[in-house]
Amino acid sequence: MDNIISIVSKESDSLQALEKRIKQKVSLNRTHSVISKFSELQKGIELQAIALFLEVASTPGITVKALMKKTGLSQASCSRNIALLSLIDRHGKPGLDLIVSRPDPADSRRYNLYLTPKGQELAAVVADIAR
Numbered sequence: 001m002d003n004i005i006s007i008v009s010k011e012s013d014s015l016q017a018l019e020k021r022i023k024q025k026v027s028l029n030r031t032h033s034v035i036s037k038f039s040e041l042q043k044g045i046e047l048q049a050i051a052l053f054l055e056v057a058s059t060p061g062i063t064v065k066a067l068m069k070k071t072g073l074s075q076a077s078c079s080r081n082i083a084l085l086s087l088i089d090r091h092g093k094p095g096l097d098l099i100v101s102r103p104d105p106a107d108s109r110r111y112n113l114y115l116t117p118k119g120q121e122l123a124a125v126v127a128d129i130a131r
Helices: 002-041 047-058 064-071 075-085 117-130
Strands: 099-104 107-115
Touching: 002 047, 002 117, 047 064, 047 075, 047 099, 047 107, 047 117, 064 075, 064 107, 075 099, 107 117
Parallel strands: none
Antiparallel strands: 099 107
């Protein structure tokens, strides 16, 4: 009887390990698919820009200061990536038009970040992939 319990226990452990590996592979495939969606918009897009987009998508109206705190990025990095994700990039060329910066009604020195309609569409696609 102890042998049967031992065999069943080992098989159960093997199945749990297999299930864990399958879940990990599915998760990695989804992550790759999300990154690929951003790469379709701009080849070689940096992960910092993707991280900023995801933060704005999950926290509409987030301030640049709060974004810096959540991502750990410097103000220069945030500004550069916000410009890339905006309608016009920092070089005056077309940006990705995924986010928009609006003055905070309570404090005109602060800006809040929101998704544009194009950004909302991308966020919906990313959310579908992540499910």
